[in-house]
Amino acid sequence: MSTRFFGAPVKRNEDRKLLTGQALFVDDVELPGLLHVAFLRSQVAHARLKHIDISRARKRPGVVAVYIAEDYGAYWQPGPLLVQPPPIPGSTFNPRTQVPLARDKVRYVGEPLAVVVAESRYLAEDALDDIDVELEPLPAVVDMEEALTTASARVHDDLGSNVAAHVHQVKGDYRKAAANAQIILKRRFRYEHGISSPIETRGVVAHWNERGQQMTIWDTTQAPVFIRNGLAAMLGLGERQVRVIAPFVGGGFGPKIMMFYPEEVALPWISMRLNRPVKWIEDRLEHFVATTHERGQIHDAEIAVAADGRILGVKDVFLHDTGAYNPYGLTVPINSQCTLLGPYVIPAYDSTFTAVFTNLPIVTPYRGAGRQHGVFVIERLLDLAARELNIDRAEIRRRNLIPQDAFPYNNEIIFQDFAPLSYDSGNYEPVLAKALDAIGYQRFLTEEQPKVREEGRCVGIGIACYVEGTGIGPYEGAKVQVQANGKVNVATGIGTQGQGHFTSFAQIVADHLGVDPADVDIVTGDTDQFYWGAGTFASRGAVVAGNAVSEASAAVRRKALKLASDAFECAEEDLVLADGKVSIAGIPGKFIRLGELAQRANPMRGAVKPGTEPGLESTQYFGPPSGATANGVHAAIVEIDPLTFELKVLKYVVVHDCGTVINPMILEGQIHGGVAQGIGNAFFEKLAFDDQGQLLNASLADYLLPTALDVPRMELDHTVTPSPLNPLGIKGAGEAGAIPVGAVFAQAIEDALQLTSRKVELLEIPLSPSRLFELTRQEVP
Amino acid sequence: MQPDHHEIELTVNGTHYRRTVESRLLLCDFLRHELGLAGTHVGCEHGVCGACTILLDGDPVRSCLMLAVQANGHTLATVEGLAPAGGELHPLQQAMHAHHGLQCGYCTPGILMTMTAYLTEHPSPSEDEVREALSGNLCRCTGYQNIVDAMMDAAARMREAP
Ligand code: FES
Ligand code: FES
Numbered sequence: 001m002s003t004r005f006f007g008a009p010v011k012r013n014e015d016r017k018l019l020t021g022q023a024l025f026v027d028d029v030e031l032p033g034l035l036h037v038a039f040l041r042s043q044v045a046h047a048r049l050k051h052i053d054i055s056r057a058r059k060r061p062g063v064v065a066v067y068i069a070e071d072y073g074a075y076w077q078p079g080p081l082l083v084q085p086p087p088i089p090g091s092t093f094n095p096r097t098q099v100p101l102a103r104d105k106v107r108y109v110g111e112p113l114a115v116v117v118a119e120s121r122y123l124a125e126d127a128l129d130d131i132d133v134e135l136e137p138l139p140a141v142v143d144m145e146e147a148l149t150t151a152s153a154r155v156h157d158d159l160g161s162n163v164a165a166h167v168h169q170v171k172g173d174y175r176k177a178a179a180n181a182q183i184i185l186k187r188r189f190r191y192e193h194g195i196s197s198p199i200e201t202r203g204v205v206a207h208w209n210e211r212g213q214q215m216t217i218w219d220t221t222q223a224p225v226f227i228r229n230g231l232a233a234m235l236g237l238g239e240r241q242v243r244v245i246a247p248f249v250g251g252g253f254g255p256k257i258m259m260f261y262p263e264e265v266a267l268p269w270i271s272m273r274l275n276r277p278v279k280w281i282e283d284r285l286e287h288f289v290a291t292t293h294e295r296g297q298i299h300d301a302e303i304a305v306a307a308d309g310r311i312l313g314v315k316d317v318f319l320h321d322t323g324a325y326n327p328y329g330l331t332v333p334i335n336s337q338c339t340l341l342g343p344y345v346i347p348a349y350d351s352t353f354t355a356v357f358t359n360l361p362i363v364t365p366y367r368g369a370g371r372q373h374g375v376f377v378i379e380r381l382l383d384l385a386a387r388e389l390n391i392d393r394a395e396i397r398r399r400n401l402i403p404q405d406a407f408p409y410n411n412e413i414i415f416q417d418f419a420p421l422s423y424d425s426g427n428y429e430p431v432l433a434k435a436l437d438a439i440g441y442q443r444f445l446t447e448e449q450p451k452v453r454e455e456g457r458c459v460g461i462g463i464a465c466y467v468e469g470t471g472i473g474p475y476e477g478a479k480v481q482v483q484a485n486g487k488v489n490v491a492t493g494i495g496t497q498g499q500g501h502f503t504s505f506a507q508i509v510a511d512h513l514g515v516d517p518a519d520v521d522i523v524t525g526d527t528d529q530f531y532w533g534a535g536t537f538a539s540r541g542a543v544v545a546g547n548a549v550s551e552a553s554a555a556v557r558r559k560a561l562k563l564a565s566d567a568f569e570c571a572e573e574d575l576v577l578a579d580g581k582v583s584i585a586g587i588p589g590k591f592i593r594l595g596e597l598a599q600r601a602n603p604m605r606g607a608v609k610p611g612t613e614p615g616l617e618s619t620q621y622f623g624p625p626s627g628a629t630a631n632g633v634h635a636a637i638v639e640i641d642p643l644t645f646e647l648k649v650l651k652y653v654v655v656h657d658c659g660t661v662i663n664p665m666i667l668e669g670q671i672h673g674g675v676a677q678g679i680g681n682a683f684f685e686k687l688a689f690d691d692q693g694q695l696l697n698a699s700l701a702d703y704l705l706p707t708a709l710d711v712p713r714m715e716l717d718h719t720v721t722p723s724p725l726n727p728l729g730i731k732g733a734g735e736a737g738a739i740p741v742g743a744v745f746a747q748a749i750e751d752a753l754q755l756t757s758r759k760v761e762l763l764e765i766p767l768s769p770s771r772l773f774e775l776t777r778q779e780v781p
Numbered sequence: 782m783q784p785d786h787h788e789i790e791l792t793v794n795g796t797h798y799r800r801t802v803e804s805r806l807l808l809c810d811f812l813r814h815e816l817g818l819a820g821t822h823v824g825c826e827h828g829v830c831g832a833c834t835i836l837l838d839g840d841p842v843r844s845c846l847m848l849a850v851q852a853n854g855h856t857l858a859t860v861e862g863l864a865p866a867g868g869e870l871h872p873l874q875q876a877m878h879a880h881h882g883l884q885c886g887y888c889t890p891g892i893l894m895t896m897t898a899y900l901t902e903h904p905s906p907s908e909d910e911v912r913e914a915l916s917g918n919l920c921r922c923t924g925y926q927n928i929v930d931a932m933m934d935a936a937a938r939m940r941e942a943p
Contacts, residue, residue: 011878018886019874021820021860025887028819122805199824199832199921200887250822250887251921284825498885498922665881672924673884700829700919708915708925737924 005507009665010517014248014502023248026203026218027281034205035064037267037280038124040114040131041289042106045142045359045693046153047135049104052114057130062123065274066131067115067266069103075269076100079260080230083329085165086414092166096156098325098362100265106135107155107324108361109693110289112262117270117278140359140693144298144319147356155324155357164322165330165355169337169413172348174304177313181304185384189301190764191373191742193294194685196366196677197705198497200250201282202291206267210275215242215268220249221525222257225493228527230260231268242268246525252497253677254366255292258327263290288698293687294366295321297336297353297373303381304348309389309396313348316340316377320355320370323362330355332363332370334416335469339739340374341411341421343428343465343631344400349413359693367677368738371468376765379464379743387756393747394436397465401428415627417472423629426657427721432465434717435633435655439463444637458642459650460752463635464743470630470658470732471543471723475623477532478545480509480552482560482616486580486595488513488520490552492545493532495525499734500666504542505549507662508728512553513560513594514578532621540627540732542662547622547726555618563597563616628723630731632656634675634740638748645769647683647749649712657719659731667733668716674737676711680704682742686766742766789853793818794862802849809833811849812859820860820890824919831918834891835859841898860890863897872942873897876935877928884922892918892928900936908933 017023054066069076079097102111114131118124139153146152147162155162178184205218215237221227221244228244235242249256263280271278282290299318306312320333333353341349386396402409404427411421436442444461452459478492488509496502506520523529557577564582565572568590576585583591598616637651654671661667684704688696697703722729742765749755750762753776760776767775790799793816802811807826812818812835824830826845833844836858863871870878873893883889892915899914900906906914911932915925 012881014886015878015883016870018883018889019860019870019877019893020864021818021890023886025819025822027813027823030814030817122803197921198885198887199830199919200822200885201824248887249885250824251885253921284827284830498883498887500884669881669884669923669927672926673922674924676924677921699827700825701827705919705921707917707919708912708929711924711926713926713929714924 005510005517007661008507008663010503010507010663012500012503013506013518018248025200025248025250026205026220029205029218029279031207031277033276035117035119035274035276035278036121036124037270037278038116038121038128039112039263040116040128041286042102042109042111042113044106044135044137045109045140046138047106048138049102049106050134050136053132054114057116057127060123060127060130062119063116063127064119065117065270066127068113069101072100072269075234076103077234079327081329082259082327083331085330086334086416086418088167088169088414090168092163093330094159094164096325096357097327098262100262108289108359109695110286110361115266115270117274140691142358142360142689142691142693144321144356144358147358148354155359162357163354164326164357167330167333168352170350171412172313174313174315174348174350177348178304181312182307183385183388184302184304185381185388186302187384187761187763189299189377189380190296191376192296192686192766193366193368193372193681194687195288195291195293196253196255197287198251198253198256201284201287202256202261202263203281204263204267205277205279206271207277208268208271208275213241217242217244217268219244219246219264220256221246221259222252222495222497223259224495224525224527225532227259227264234265235268235272243528246495249495249497254369255364256497258292258364284700285698288695288703289361292362292364293323294332295363295687297321299377301377301381303385305385305389307389309385309391309399311344311346311400314340314346314378314381315350318353320353321358321360321363322355323358323360325362326355327362328364331416332365335370336374338374338413338415338421338469339371339467340378342375342378343402343426343467344378345402360689367674368735371735372681372739372742375464375466375740376743379740380746380763383747394432394441394463398429398432401432402426415469417627419626422626423467424723424725425721426629426631427719428631430719431631431655431657432633434719435463435635435653438653438655438715438717439635439637439651441635457639458752459637459639460748460750461635461637462744462748462751463633464740464747465633466740467629467631468736468739469627471540471624471730472627473544473623475621476545476548477530477619477621478548478552479530479619480549480556480617482513482556482594482598484595484599486519486593488515489523490520490549491523491530492549493530494545499670500663504662504666505546508546508550509553512550512557515580515594519580543628543726543730543732544622544624546662546730547728548620550728551620551622552618555620556616559601559616559618560594560597563600564592567592567600622726624725626725628659628725628731630656630658630733630736632736634744636744636748638745638752640749640752642753645772652712652714654714654737655717656733656736657721658733658736659723660720660729662730670733671716671737672714674735675714675741676706678738678741679711680706681738681766682745683766683768787850789850791852791855791857793857794859804848804850806849807845808847808849808852809844812844818859818861822887822890824887829919831895832888832891834894834918836894836898839898841895858894860893863893871897872938873900873935876931876938880927880931880934882923882928882931888918888920892920896932900932900939904936904940906936
């Protein structure tokens with residue numbers, strides 16, 4: 001295969017539709033007879049549900065139906081456990097999954113209690129006010145540490161405590177390591193991650209066609225195939241009777257892969273019952289409580305370090321807030337546990353976590369998916385050790401990097417994909433060196449910083465390293481088909497939420513088949529177009545589906561050459577596939593167009609040879625043995641106003657290695673967006689709950705997302721260490737931008753304000769101006 | 782309560798419409814679901830995200846903060862009117878494509894409408910001014926850098942155009 005397009009910054013195929021307002025998003029689906037749905041949600045975090053009276057709501061003009069849990073009958077089932085816990089010996093795991101409508105208890109503010117179906121959304125919302133709910137309030141479980149005391153109320157009555165999971169993983173012998181250490185440093189870290197808050201909220205449209213016995217569902221999901229399979233089973237339909245379409249989706253970042261949200265369960269059932277199409281679009285207020293969060297962890301971590309700065313061991317005990325239910329198993333805390341090890345040689349690791357049920361919305365992965373929590377802990381520990389041992393912050397990192405000849409590097413503990421945490425490939429030192437160079441590390445510390453400090457300005461530098469397990473299995477598939485008009489159609493089972501799959505996959509096909517990427521139509525997220533797949537998560541779309549697309553394209557290429565060689569009665573080696581046609585080398589006038597070959601591959605008369613598959617098409621699947629590990633370094637220079645704590649990012653550098661790159665333009669966009677979300681996470685984005693479990697900042701006016709004024713210009717660079725785990729050598733990149741930002745900023749702000757001399761340590765995220773004000777005024781013992 | 786209805790007349794993207802609407806109907810819902818102009822997106826319904834931005838007599842407004850009845854007698858422009866169907870894209874659209882200024886594209890119509898108005902009034906903005914002008918439109922995907930670059934480029938393209 002030539003690589004004319006692979007690796008080039010090809011402009012996106014999908015842009016025109018999006019730029020002209022012609023792209024179809026879920027809320028754009030209009031159907032004759034469409035009804036609208038609104039959900040009545042619990043206003044309290046924890047209560048016994050005594051009675052719901054829907055009689056008044058049912059009578060309101062324009063209301064077609066009102067349902068509560070009892071109406072669901074046998075359809076009322078707790079959701080599936082999406083991710084089984086990895087087989088870690090000695091673990092405890094108490095799965096409690098979300099229910100489609102609360103029945104005897106409510107467990108978080110926002111949990112749905114009743115559904116109203118009406119002629120318009122306006123009328124449906126009017127009718128919510130007509131529903132009378134009788135609740136018996138229970139004490140809300142909000143604080144993770146209190147939740148674990150015997151005096152605490154229990155989120156799930158049938159469990160003896162609020163422990164959702166308890167997992168202990170060990171590598172080496174931490175006790176021995178600590179005994180040999182020059183210093184041991186122990187701190188408590190708090191890391192809050194927020195809500196992904198895509199600009200498009202969630203939505204579902206369901207359309208049951210009684211005559212055709214067909215269900216069509218438009219859903220803002222990242223995993224259409226699983227939605228289809230699950231809903232078909234629940235509705236008692238065959239999978240062939242259900243078509244799930246994830247059309248253009250306005251950003252996902254993780255929570256749109258959660259399933260089944262109560263709304264996803266309700267809409268198809270309602271449509272079947274009423275034999276009418278129904279629509280529900282989440283409003284922004286609902287989004288804050290009805291879509292999953294990520295939120296916080298508390299780590300009590302210690303590091304044992306030799307005199308030369310080498311890490312001997314790390315011990316960590318942490319609490320993870322999983323919310324009211326834990327359908328996503330252990331994914332987030334396992335990611336924290338594993339990613340803490342970073343790009344460093346850590347011979348001994350002793351890590352225990354307890355996942356805690358609280359009366360707060362459900363926690364599932366959001367871009368980074370727990371990785372930033374772990375990265376923050378190890379990076380801050382290294383900063384503390386560097387200071388204690390009087391070693392430069394960059395140097396202590398360099399000394400601990402896994403050397404290039406140590407790959408594949410086995411970290412021994414078990415990762416979220418059930419495989420031992422093993423890094424497939426990497427070359428870490430050049431990445432660090434490039435980042436130091438790009439940010440001007442030495443010059444800043446020796447020349448610039450002393451100068452600006454003399455002017456009374458508070459300017460500091462931060463640098464942090466990370467690895468990211470990406471591109472995990474199980475598998476994805478793709479069907480590549482040349483059509484009679486010469487255009488190539490590709491279908492895959494993943495959904496797409498802005499990652500540019502319409503273009504990057506087209507580039508792969510274009511190189512194999514000698515066509516222009518603009519002549520390749522990609523269909524993602526339509527289960528009628530492609531039957532199997534897992535979904536877009538864990539930075540895996542490009543890696544796993546990309547390789548399937550490549551293998552299917554290669555198979556089609558072989559078919560095309562075979563057909564052409566038969567037609568021309570010449571050897572395949574003498575053929576050239578380019579510009580949408582197969583020609584004989586040296587005789588440019590003698591060619592067959594791909595479209596014509598496609599027609600010939602489906603003859604109307606005559607006989608075909610045994611074993612011939614019709615059509616110029618191929619379906620191939622790809623499943624990597626385990627995830628590919630990407631890595632990177634972020635560095636920043638910041639200035640902070642010592643009175644207002646307003647922060648200005650003077651320079652931001654990202655150097656990363658995500659293997660071979662399909663489209664550098666799209667990749668850079670992914671990094672930019674990740675850093676922007678990291679900045680929101682580092683500074684503003686805290687879901688603020690009161691002790692009753694009420695979210696106090698449930699609007700975009702109160703929960704601040706970064707604007708164009710908050711996100712600095714970023715300088716990007718990269719190195720390429722191909723992954724040996726897939727033929728294209730790709731590693732995922734979707735989350736890399738977001739992961740180390742908090743660690744970088746905490747370090748840079750400490751440096752800027754010279755907090756060490758004041759004995760103030762920044763051991764938490766987010767660090768909003770008001771929080772910095774409080775922290776810098778605290779006396780540290 | 783009997784919903785009260787009003788007859789309104791308005792022009793959107795050069796087409797004249799006369800419709801009867803309920804007084805509480807939001808302008809964004811009217812455009813999207815009554816007129817079928819679904820390119821205008823709704824991200825928050827409380828005036829913060831800017832996704833629903835349209836032009837009202839040439840000025841950018843948030844269509845989620847207006848009622849359809851308030852648009853009576855006015856001239857509106859939405860993203861669908863920026864480029865003729867199948868025709869050449871507006872310089873702003875071209876620049877967004879060239880600079881990869883959109884990922885999921887959900888925020889894009891609001892950004893295009895905000896910035897066409899801005900660049901018409903400020904043909905030679907600085908990067909800081911562009912960021913300020915953009916700061917009322919949230920984008921969760923791009924980190925803004927490519928949008929800013931697209932806007933600087935679009936400004937140049939628009940200055941050159943006759
Ligand atoms: S939808 Fe109007 S500003 Fe967000
Ligand atoms: S491109 Fe997705 S919100 Fe802006």
